[in-house]
Amino acid sequence: MAGFVLALDQGTTSSRALLIDQEGAIQSVGQFEFPQSFPKPGWVEHDPFEIWDSQLRAARTALESAGVGAEAIVSIGITNQRETTVVWDRATGEPIYPAIVWQSRQSSGVCDELRGRGLEDEIRARTGLLIDAYFSGTKIRFILDAVEGAQARAEAGELCFGTIDTWLIYKLTKGRVFATEPSNASRTLLYNIHEGAWDDFLIEALGVPRSMLPEVRDSSGDFGEADAEWLGASIPIAGVAGDQQSALFGQGCTTPGRAKNTYGTGCFLLMNTGHEAPQSESGLITTVAWRRDGVQEYALEGSIFVAGSAVQWLRDGLGIFEHASESEAIAKSVPNSDGVYVVPAFVGLGAPYWDEKARGTIVGLTRGTTHAHITRATLESIAFQTRDVMDAMAKDSGISPQVLHVDGGACENDFLMQFQADILGIAVERPAVLEATAMGAAKLAGFSVDFWEEGGALKSEAGEATTFEPTMPRDEREKLYRGWRRAVERSRSWAEEDAAE
16 A cells, blocks of 8 residues: 555654654654743643644645645544643633643642542553643642633533543534543543443542543554545544553553653553453552554653753753753763752642642752863753653562663653663663654554555664663762752752741
């Protein structure tokens, strides 16, 4: 079958579209950034229309760059920033509030109220998640409380909720399809991961009317057709997954025990657990990896809120360099961080700490500290946070992977990858094709329409991976890590203590 799959990769800071041929080669890429809004400390918002507009422009650019018409596209796959929450008017399609981004802490009051009602254990048992402002359900509750009359409108069936996959499907199909799939649904605090359905107890606990919730379909299957107005022809939408589960699928981590880490705006380490949904005792979450042919598979996940965005902060907030790629050379210009640690808890700490009151901290500063030490310490913080999660994952599962598969923009930084291998004490493997997130969505969509044969490796994936082997002595590794844990303690509960004063 000649043709292409169009992968839409809607991220936290930009929307991308990749045109992928039958050999799995990327023929063209369209990408557009869109504005970030920080209305209050710890709050992060997006304009849903800017997300849609940037994604549509990216798709059109990918087709135009390759000189390909929409009639050559056999299917569309969608992967998206997860948990980010949009609520819109069912009749007009107009959002009633800005999209609340997964990073945002503005629903922490809702979390406090849920904990105060003693619901933590029950929610954990049903969803695999902790009560945290990270997840969509608390964001929905915040919007319904913040917008006058919204609760009544929701109860009257006038409002829709969607994570970004649902919002894009709704826009692409001109409202004909209102749907999601389990990897995204499992991030809402409203989905029972064991029963594979929206949960009445959770719906009542959060006061979210069932009519607001989209239909949950298989991750690889029918999500309707993108309207011909958008790209020039009707195109089936045939695969959808949240970005981290999509990367897990794209990396080929489809058997239990295989793990990957994606270095993007945040950092997300997932390990496939197959048909088992283990409950973590170490601060991780249990999530749905995907559902295919009606069968759900699961993963343990550690979510790190700030990774690549810490490098953006060095660039945009501190003005240390103009391009993120410069951070590697600057970090290498000093032999070590000279005792400096950066804890980038700009929006709290995720796994395994789950401290929404933590705040960004720099410790160990001396008169000799330079911008290079701070840059190096910031990159090292990404690796330290990954070590936190890997240790928790090994404790929960009894499995200690000997190789960590990596992807995402920041994994192109050789300094970071070598330090990651050193601080973990295991090999880090970077694939020949770094676009694992987009490739996962493409595969889900391509397999659904028989564009590719399951089980066979695509030619584009046959290139040689780059492996970073650990070289740091164990004593040095553990000393550095102990320093990191001390620095983290300095950042804990900072916003809470500040408020008390």
